[in-house]
Amino acid sequence: MVNAKELQAAAEAVLFSVGEPIELERIAAALEIEAESTEQLLMNLSASLDERGSGICLLKLGSKYQLSSRAQFAPQIRSVLEIKRNAPLSQAAFEVLAVIAYNQPVTKSFVEQVRGVDCSGVIATLCQKKLVEEKGRLDLPGRPLLYGTTPEFLRCFSVSSLEELPELPNHDAEQSIEATLEAAEAEAEHPTETQDE
Amino acid sequence: MVNAKELQAAAEAVLFSVGEPIELERIAAALEIEAESTEQLLMNLSASLDERGSGICLLKLGSKYQLSSRAQFAPQIRSVLEIKRNAPLSQAAFEVLAVIAYNQPVTKSFVEQVRGVDCSGVIATLCQKKLVEEKGRLDLPGRPLLYGTTPEFLRCFSVSSLEELPELPNHDAEQSIEATLEAAEAEAEHPTETQDE
Amino acid sequence: MEQISYKLEVFEGPMDLLLHLISKHKLNIYDIPIIELVEQYIAYVKQMQEADMYVASEFLEMAARLVYIKTVSLLPVYEEAEDLKKELTGELLEYRDCQLMAGKLAKRTEGFDRFVREPIQIDIDPTYTRLHEPTELMRAYLNVVGKKMRKLPPPIEAFRGIVATKIVSVESKIKSIFKKLGKKGEKHRFRALFADAQSRSDLVATFLAVLELAKTKKLYLDGEGDAMRVELLAEDFDNFSSQEWE
Numbered sequence: 001m002v003n004a005k006e007l008q009a010a011a012e013a014v015l016f017s018v019g020e021p022i023e024l025e026r027i028a029a030a031l032e033i034e035a036e037s038t039e040q041l042l043m044n045l046s047a048s049l050d051e052r053g054s055g056i057c058l059l060k061l062g063s064k065y066q067l068s069s070r071a072q073f074a075p076q077i078r079s080v081l082e083i084k085r086n087a088p089l090s091q092a093a094f095e096v097l098a099v100i101a102y103n104q105p106v107t108k109s110f111v112e113q114v115r116g117v118d119c120s121g122v123i124a125t126l127c128q129k130k131l132v133e134e135k136g137r138l139d140l141p142g143r144p145l146l147y148g149t150t151p152e153f154l155r156c157f158s159v160s161s162l163e164e165l166p167e168l169p170n171h172d173a174e175q176s177i178e179a180t181l182e183a184a185e186a187e188a189e190h191p192t193e194t195q196d197e
Numbered sequence: 198m199v200n201a202k203e204l205q206a207a208a209e210a211v212l213f214s215v216g217e218p219i220e221l222e223r224i225a226a227a228l229e230i231e232a233e234s235t236e237q238l239l240m241n242l243s244a245s246l247d248e249r250g251s252g253i254c255l256l257k258l259g260s261k262y263q264l265s266s267r268a269q270f271a272p273q274i275r276s277v278l279e280i281k282r283n284a285p286l287s288q289a290a291f292e293v294l295a296v297i298a299y300n301q302p303v304t305k306s307f308v309e310q311v312r313g314v315d316c317s318g319v320i321a322t323l324c325q326k327k328l329v330e331e332k333g334r335l336d337l338p339g340r341p342l343l344y345g346t347t348p349e350f351l352r353c354f355s356v357s358s359l360e361e362l363p364e365l366p367n368h369d370a371e372q373s374i375e376a377t378l379e380a381a382e383a384e385a386e387h388p389t390e391t392q393d394e
Numbered sequence: 395m396e397q398i399s400y401k402l403e404v405f406e407g408p409m410d411l412l413l414h415l416i417s418k419h420k421l422n423i424y425d426i427p428i429i430e431l432v433e434q435y436i437a438y439v440k441q442m443q444e445a446d447m448y449v450a451s452e453f454l455e456m457a458a459r460l461v462y463i464k465t466v467s468l469l470p471v472y473e474e475a476e477d478l479k480k481e482l483t484g485e486l487l488e489y490r491d492c493q494l495m496a497g498k499l500a501k502r503t504e505g506f507d508r509f510v511r512e513p514i515q516i517d518i519d520p521t522y523t524r525l526h527e528p529t530e531l532m533r534a535y536l537n538v539v540g541k542k543m544r545k546l547p548p549p550i551e552a553f554r555g556i557v558a559t560k561i562v563s564v565e566s567k568i569k570s571i572f573k574k575l576g577k578k579g580e581k582h583r584f585r586a587l588f589a590d591a592q593s594r595s596d597l598v599a600t601f602l603a604v605l606e607l608a609k610t611k612k613l614y615l616d617g618e619g620d621a622m623r624v625e626l627l628a629e630d631f632d633n634f635s636s637q638e639w640e
Contacts, residue, residue: 005250008252009250009251011252013252013266014266016252016253016509016511017511018278019511019512026277029276029277030273030274030277031273052249053202055206055207055213056213069210069211069213069214073211076211076227076228077210077214077227077514077516079227080211080219080223080224080226080227081513084215084219085518085519085522086522086523086524088524089522089526091331091334091534091537094530094531095535097534098531098534098535099538114538115342115538116341116342117324117331117342118321129520129521130520130521156524157525157526157528157531158525165531165532166528166529166531168536169536213511214514215513216510216511216512216514217510254508256508264511266509268504268507271509274509278509285503286500286503288496291497291499291500292496294496294499295493295496295499296492299495310485311488311492312409312492313407313452313456314406315450315452334537334538338540339540340539340540352505352510354499354502354503354505355502355505362499363495363498363502365495366491366494
């Protein structure tokens with residue numbers, strides 16, 4: 001790599017991909033140039049980002065450098081991340097949540113056995129969203145973690161206790177999913193007086 | 198926010214901060230402008246990144262957008278991140294990806310039927326690498342999961358939609374079976390070293 | 395057959411191996427010369443075993459399938475053999491497409507050189523605030539477990555998919571034939587050997603086991619059709635290794 005423009009682009013690509021603040025020396029080593037030239041390069045990069053009014057800027061933190069979004073765009077960034085956080089649950093997330101809700105407390109391997117696939121990522125997301133939480137450990141070799149639903153889960157489904165969740169169809173009943181759901185929906189619309197379970 | 202330049206900077210800041218592929222509509226919502234104007238804005242952003250020879254570029258992945266480093270700077274980035282350069286995927290993974298990409302959504306058993314071997318491990322790895330994801334279930338006994346490709350898949354294979362993937366061979370074509378087989382053999386070239394799966 | 399002296403190639407599976415053999419020996423994929431292919435295939439699998447390579451069960455299942463097609467094609471009425479060959483041709487063409495496209499994908503991996511960023515960590519409350527109907531939860535549950543409710547998760551087997559097949563080894567069938575036929579010289583109905591077969595693979599393995607035992611003079615077959623009788627000529631179950639049933 002010879003010309004300054006290309007070196008500057010390489011530095012930008014490196015800073016972009018690393019994300020975290022990074023030592024000047026590490027950038028210099030990756031570009032195979034002197035630290036001093038690298039410093040000059042980064043100053044030029046910073047100036048050119050400012051000049052063209054980019055949404056990104058270069059921060060110098062002690063001896064480290066980091067690319068960052070400009071503070072003035074924080075509201076837009078926050079808005080996107082908040083929309084993202086509140087995106088409707090995926091089908092996979094719904095399934096995991098349902099398996100946990102109806103069988104709690106359960107281990108991750110139970111959920112995975114029911115669904116047939118790895119569920120670590122989905123369970124972690126549900127924990128983050130505070131719909132699911134750890135509920136101690138199972139007294140078995142390996143002491144696996146148990147999961148259960150949270151108060152936020154109850155609020156999300158507008159019920160005041162787990163007993164209010166729709167009842168699952170009888171084990172022996174040959175009732176179809178559709179019939180069961182219709183019954184549950186009718187029940188939800190015209191609740192017969194709440195009875196104790 | 199009024200002027201186009203500032204909106205473009207805001208879009209850049211948002212894409213930078215979110216990191217992952219993001220829907221056009223979500224960017225539009227955050228900027229409080231129409232989707233159409235947002236699309237134009239992103240085209241301008243992409244052009245200006247190219248023009249000034251930035252180390253970063255804007256990718257269109259289906260209906261989503263994502264900022265990424267330019268491929269030519271991969272050596273410098275790998276050097277900083279201390280990642281070794283090896284084949285990105287095993288042959289088995291490429292085969293599974295091909296079956297999924299061209300037939301999606303498909304079940305694991307479909308993939309296994311085509312390949313004649315168990316594919317659970319490979320599919321799990323591809324899910325972890327976010328090249329493949331769950332796409333609901335098939336309404337059949339056992340309710341098997343369906344799989345399809347992700348926006349990351351589009352990025353990794355440098356296409357902005359599935360239509361841009363290489364075309365499937367035409368079976369009515371007059372190409373002799375020997376020629377096709379030889380082509381397949383040459384393409385497949387059984388790799389000598391297997392990499393981490 | 396020519397000796398294969400080069401280092402054994404590693405194949406992705408039986409389909410990969412079959413395509414390789416068809417290409418190497420210039421066989422017609424649309425009208426597979428089954429006897430030739432069986433010989434080549436089994437020779438390769440034997441070499442894998444001799445080289446102490448791990449031979450996945452899929453390779454053995456395919457061997458049984460090929461031998462079955464070969465056996466059926468030796469019968470005077472061979473429509474079934476034609477159908478089985480066509481089925482195999484179709485599968486091979488489909489897998490060939492898969493390999494072809496995999497090769498094309500493998501050639502355009504420049505995108506793996508593009509690096510992206512992790513999302514920035516800013517202080518937002520990740521708690522989920524949308525509202526859902528409780529029936530959505532039940533729908534999701536029923537979607538996972540299906541119509542039949544179960545108290546406990548079903549075995550993993552139940553989720554293996556719709557076309558998963560169970561592989562039956564010839565060796566296990568040899569053992570069970572010895573068990574069924576009891577003492578040396580006791581006559582049994584030939585058909586009875588197949589009475590409790592669970593699958594096609596089971597039938598094929600039982601049939602191959604009978605052929606193997608007859609060939610090695612451990613078993614005597616007499617009569618034809620429904621009247622066919624079978625008896626043991628040997629007292630004990632010797633060690634039949636799975637390599638001998640070619």
